[in-house]
Amino acid sequence: MSEFDRKIIIDAITRMLARREHSYSEVVRKLSQKGIESDDFLPILDEFRNRDLQSDHRFACSRARTLYLKGKGPRVIKLDLQQYGVDEGIVRDALLEIEADWFESAKKVKTKKFGDFFETDYALRQKQKRFLQYRGFYQDHIDYAVSNE
Template structure:
């Protein structure tokens, strides 16, 4: 690899990370799409990881906070982060560190979409439950939100 290629790859990674956190897998994918050879950028990405400039843990923390702010539950967050190549232990740690009351978040999401009242009609309750399930909340969180207890 030439010195100019190295500088171009470093510049590309720096520009990516200046906008937002990225997972390592995401950086690999984007560099490959730009036409760089995997052998050329693997060592450079590892330098960024070793210097703690690129961190899957920070990326997971950022995604958990961003998803929770959008009303998305732990199941869906977990799936999204696994698709990004984040380790299960990092995902669990990021969710725990967020210190979010997922039951209250499910209740807030339900109330924003369907209102404060507890629905008595079976079909309407099912619709609420399906919506919260789609949003990634667990069954216990859904029951808490729908039943209001």
């Protein structure tokens, strides 16, 4: 690999990471799509990782916080991060680091969509539960959100 090719790869990685955090596997995928050989860019990407310029942990925390603020539950966030190739241990750490109150988040999401009253009709309460399940909340979060407390 020539020095020119190395500069092109460094520039491509730098531009990617300047816009937002990216996971390691996401950078690999994007560089491969550009037609750059993995043998050429993997050592350079590892240099970025060793210097902490690329961090799966930072990416996971940033992405988890964004999804949490959009009203997504822990199950959806976990699946989303896994799709970006983030290790399960890092996903667990990111979910802990954002210090989310999943119960209140589920209640807030439910209130925004359906209002702040207890639904007495069984079918409509089931609809609320399905909606929260779709948003990625676990059953105990859902039960808290739709309860009359």
